Amino acid sequence: MTQTQQIVEELYDFYTKTAVNIITYYDANEREEKLKELRDIVENNCSQLKKLQSAESIQRRILDLYEDDDTEHNIASIIEEYNRAISEISTNVSKDKKLIEFDKHVEILLDKAPCEDDDEDVELQLSGGYLNVIDPISKKRIVDPVKNTKCGHTYDRESITGMLKINNKTRCPVMGCKSTDFVTLSQLRSDIVMKAYLEKNPE
Numbered sequence: 131m132t133q134t135q136q137i138v139e140e141l142y143d144f145y146t147k148t149a150v151n152i153i154t155y156y157d158a159n160e161r162e163e164k165l166k167e168l169r170d171i172v173e174n175n176c177s178q179l180k181k182l183q184s185a186e187s188i189q190r191r192i193l194d195l196y197e198d199d200d201t202e203h204n205i206a207s208i209i210e211e212y213n214r215a216i217s218e219i220s221t222n223v224s225k226d227k228k229l230i231e232f233d234k235h236v237e238i239l240l241d242k243a244p245c246e247d248d249d250e251d252v253e254l255q256l257s258g259g260y261l262n263v264i265d266p267i268s269k270k271r272i273v274d275p276v277k278n279t280k281c282g283h284t285y286d287r288e289s290i291t292g293m294l295k296i297n298n299k300t301r302c303p304v305m306g307c308k309s310t311d312f313v314t315l316s317q318l319r320s321d322i323v324m325k326a327y328l329e330k331n332p333e
């Protein structure tokens with residue numbers, strides 16, 4: 131994980147933690163308002179991030195054009211490319227993965243069953259509208275949930291670290307997982323939503 135990705139993950143973790151706190155400590159009336167305020171912040175953040183990513187890709191494309199800098203008509207093509215790229219900067223984040231994920235987290239925390247038409251790209255461990263709290267490795271109820279940020283699957287910390295100790299070339303143990311990368315400790319993050327869910331739904 132790059133440093134930027136790490137910062138982004140931490141930021142969204144912070145938003146999720148804030149949502150957990152709002153749901154835990156505010157009464158029903160205030161809760162809705164506070165959650166809306168938080169969602170506006172998340173949405174704004176998604177849009178800023180998208181602009182930043184677009185700006186980075188514009189920079190890369192323009193640098194690529196400069197590389198084969200052999201004719202003077204190149205300047206025209208650079209300007210053309212620049213204008214085209216700028217026009218592509220869109221701030222519509224309604225389909226933003228992180229925003230959809232945030233909405234889903236809030237739904238789970240509020241005990242609302244997720245909608246059927248949700249974006250399938252957002253991989254959350256859901257079964258029958260509830261979080262699947264069974265660890266895919268030990269097949270026991272998860273105690274300390276950690277999420278694999280590569281594929282979105284969650285395991286029990288003890289099980290996955292135990293597995294990696296035995297073999298550090300281990301792929302995600304969830305059946306049908308699309309990720310073919312080896313699991314590393316650095317890509318595991320505490321799963322805040324499942325943690326809150328486990329606390330709310332004791333055995």
Ligand SMILES: [Zn+2]
Pocket residue numbers: 278281282283302303304307308309
């Ligand atoms: Zn996986």
